[in-house]
Amino acid sequence: MGNASSSQQTAQSETSTYFTQEEISKLKSDFETGGVEKVKSLLKKKVKELDNTExxxxxxxxxxxxxxxxxxxxxxxxxxxxxxxxxxxxxxxxxxxxxxxxxxxxxxxxxxxxxxxxxxxxxxxxxxxxxxxxxxxxxxxxxxxxxxxxxxxxxxxxxxxxxxxxxxxxxxxxxxxxxxxxxxxxxxxxxxxxxxxxxxxxxxxxxxxxxxxxxxxxxxxxxxxxxxxxxxxxxxxxxxxxxxLALPNINVQIIRKKREVLVKRIWMLAIMSGGVGAIPVPGLSAACDMGILIGAIIDFRKGLCLDDVALRILAERTGKSVEDLKAAAQSFLLGEITAPIIVRMGLGAVAVTVSVVGTALYLIPGIGSVFGAGSSFLMTYSILTKALQLLVECAEKVLAVAKGAE
Incomplete structure (x- = not known):
């Protein structure tokens, strides 16, 4: 019970990071009157605001x-x-x-x-x-x-x-x-x-x-x-x-701070990507919005300095090639992100679904409990959580190679 309470408090704190109290109240009201589809519009607006903030x-x-x-x-x-x-x-x-x-x-x-x-x-x-x-x-x-x-x-x-x-x-x-x-x-x-x-x-x-x-x-x-x-x-x-997210990866602490920033966006993207119906894994591509999932992973790479531009700049500074840096990271997530890769992530995410249920059920204070363990929301949440963790590990490996070269 204590762990669930702690997860709820943490998630509510993360929610208020980006949302005003008025916006949180509107989320609750919209969900009560129109369900998930009505909530999605406010979340899309918030994600756009995050992407366009100067x-x-x-x-x-x-x-x-x-x-x-x-x-x-x-x-x-x-x-x-x-x-x-x-x-x-x-x-x-x-x-x-x-x-x-x-x-x-x-x-x-x-x-x-x-x-x-x-x-x-x-x-x-x-x-x-x-x-x-x-x-x-x-x-x-x-x-x-x-x-x-x-x-x-x-x-x-x-x-x-x-x-x-x-x-x-x-x-x-x-x-x-x-x-x-x-x-x-x-x-x-x-x-x-x-x-x-x-x-x-x-x-x-x-x-x-x-x-x-x-x-x-x-x-x-x-x-x-x-x-x-x-x-x-x-x-x-x-x-x-x-x-x-704009900082260069000069140490592991910055990489982990970036992870803290990106993890706060995952629940919004998960609601936007899927509904709340139970789904079998073979139906993943139909139940989740592939465009949102692929775009999120590409944005994660950019924020963690793992996109091609950032890797090229790092390669020139360290005297290594982009291919060397990608090889050091040893991750399929640094290549082209396609629907089959997302499905592959989904198969792996089934194993970690239980571990994120405690957090996911409380992501929106007052309404989050609607999302069950079999929902497409939770599947998307699991995929992006796993992808972010893998990319954080990649960023730390690339940093170690860069420091060694310098």
Missing amino acids: LNIAVTGDTGAGKSSLINAMRGLCSEDEGAAAVGTTETTMEPTGYSHPTLPNVRYWDLPGIGTTQFTAGSYLKEMEFKKYDFFIIVAAGRFTENDAKLAKEIKRLGKEFYFVRSKIDADLDSMRKERKTFDEGAEMGKIRSDCVSRLGKAGIPDPTVFLISSFEPDRYDFPRLMEALGDGLPSIKESVFI
Whole structure:
């Protein structure tokens, strides 16, 4: 009884992540008056909303601060990759320059000229840079943060947006110190740099600022992973899920956070894909919407950086071929997804159906118990749950190969 209660609480929490209380009430009402078919329309609208949610990230700082390198690192690109932000060029434009995510075009990163390179005040700067369209700001400095940086941060805060201070090129600074000194303590030196940044920002009027020390060329080290976590935590739930899926797979923790995001979509897709009638496995293709199932698995691959574009970018960086990376993953799910593959997944899903019943029965608070163990809903739910788990394992294997190559 305790396990069922725990599953219900978890599922209800996941439901409220994407739905307002008003939408949850409408789900219940629609089901009571029109059954599953009426519920499907709201779910289709919500899935479309998730797919079309835009995220705009503004990165600002003076010329040479490392804005372009940070934008590339957040997109999983190197400076030589197609579509990468140009690195090391002289800043000549006063206009924001946008860069789309390689596989998620609704996510855009904006390179804004540093306020020190313009004639604008902090207030007029934000107006000229179209402040309202950005979800948050990253203020980058390669050395000391300036009074202009602090003024900009205060103006951003006044207007109700989040901002983050990033001290870039920490790897170069530490390497120089390491070469100059007989004894060197990396942690202690990072602490000194961080304290200096915090102190100077404090004197400029920013109380208790958090400063992230990063290297855009080593995104799995220093404060880069902590920065990515902080950026996601500062967003509303739907945009946070979009941001997490847009992250490069720099460590296992990010892959597992992506799994948490994707698993929350499975129950919606399952209701959209099937009805509630009992079905035999041979009738799987008729009872479940193959288009939704195939599309979901393709979207899972994209979110987990297992699509061909992401694998090609990774292959170029590691010196391996896409075929090598796919071979390391050892999964039929990285090839073409067809109806026979879905049926094959369905045959395997029968064995795991019982294990997901406890969760699936409570996915929609108040109405979820209608879905029985023999429903096409549960079959679809099982298939997608199994597919996601296999793809997460693939992503972890590919990450291990990439780290080994690097």
